[in-house]
Amino acid sequence: MSLTIGALSRQAQVKVPTIRYYEQIGLLAEPSRTEGQQRRYGQDDVRRLNFIRHARELGFEVEAIRQLLDLTGTPDRSCGEVHDITKAHLAEVKDKIARLTALRDELEAMVTCDHRRISECRIIEVLADHGQCQHAEH
Amino acid sequence: MSLTIGALSRQAQVKVPTIRYYEQIGLLAEPSRTEGQQRRYGQDDVRRLNFIRHARELGFEVEAIRQLLDLTGTPDRSCGEVHDITKAHLAEVKDKIARLTALRDELEAMVTCDHRRISECRIIEVLADHGQCQHAEH
DNA sequence: CTTGAACCTCTAGTCACTAGAGGATGTAGG
DNA sequence: CCTACATCCTCTAGTGACTAGAGGTTCAAG
DSSP states (O other), X not given: OOBOHHHHHHHHTOOHHHHHHHHHTTXXXXXXXXXXXXXXXXXXXXXXXXXXXXXXXXXXXXXXXXXXXXHHTOTTSBTHHHHHHHHHHHHHHHHXXXXXXXXXXXHXXXXXXOSOBGGXXXXXXXXXXXXXXXXXXX | OOBOHHHHHHHHTOOHHHHHHHHHTTSSOOOEEOXXXXXXXXXXXXXXXXXHHHHHHXXXXXXXXXXXXXXXXXXXXXXXXXXXXXXXXXXXXXXXXXXXXXXXXXXXXXXXXXXXXXXXXXXXXXXXXXXXXXXXXX
16 A cells, blocks of 8 residues: 555656655655665655645745644644734735736836837837836836 | 946945856956956946846846847847847746736635634645645646 | 955855766566 | 566756855055
């Protein structure tokens, strides 16, 4: 019933070197080994790795995931800390969206230049002179 | 009329180690030196570094900036390539916004959990089970 | 001539992996 | 039992765009 690292990789959709990396940084426990030193995993590892992968997909940093995993070890405590971590992450995501949106608008305004010579290109002009930006605050 | 690296740093709003880094990777030319090997810059360097800083603020990668700077060296050519680079970057920005927005919605749905015990927390549940996501495609 | 801020080079660290070298193990088929 | 060979092992180095720090030198003001 034990899984090789390759089988775990397929089940959790996480690449083999990434699994070893997660073990190295302590996100995954060191698994049991065969006599020939090959890793063997169980269903707990599959669940834990799925949790990690999903959190990464949702953009959580490894440190945040480490904390979330630690918290799952104390199921009776209030989930206030879990919320704090998630809300902090959500705030970062919103902040990134805001900055990227401003950036997008700036770029949209720039590409309105019709194709001419580089010496007259609006894109180059804006890049060379910050004052030509719509919003000054970046 | 020549500037020290510190003066250039203040004028272009780029940190000193970053200027040296740009020189190392070839974005800035090697400047002249004093007898004691200290760098001295001119107004051309200020303009070039301002261009670089502004492009970085707009999220262009160093490789793209390198190409844009090369293109400014051929002012009579059509600015088609400049547009191509900018449009490609804009597309990436839009793509990032789309992914972050999906992510934000997912996180918003998760934090609707009212504070309970970790063993019943909706955030932990969703993280542990991808199937509970609103959108399956991440 | 002295002080001390600013400069110099070089190495290593950041984050979350990814790639590759060079070799060992495990398992399926014959 | 033996042979392929896919998969596994460890280790080092690379990615992007810087940032930090050590240990030493230069420049300009007073």
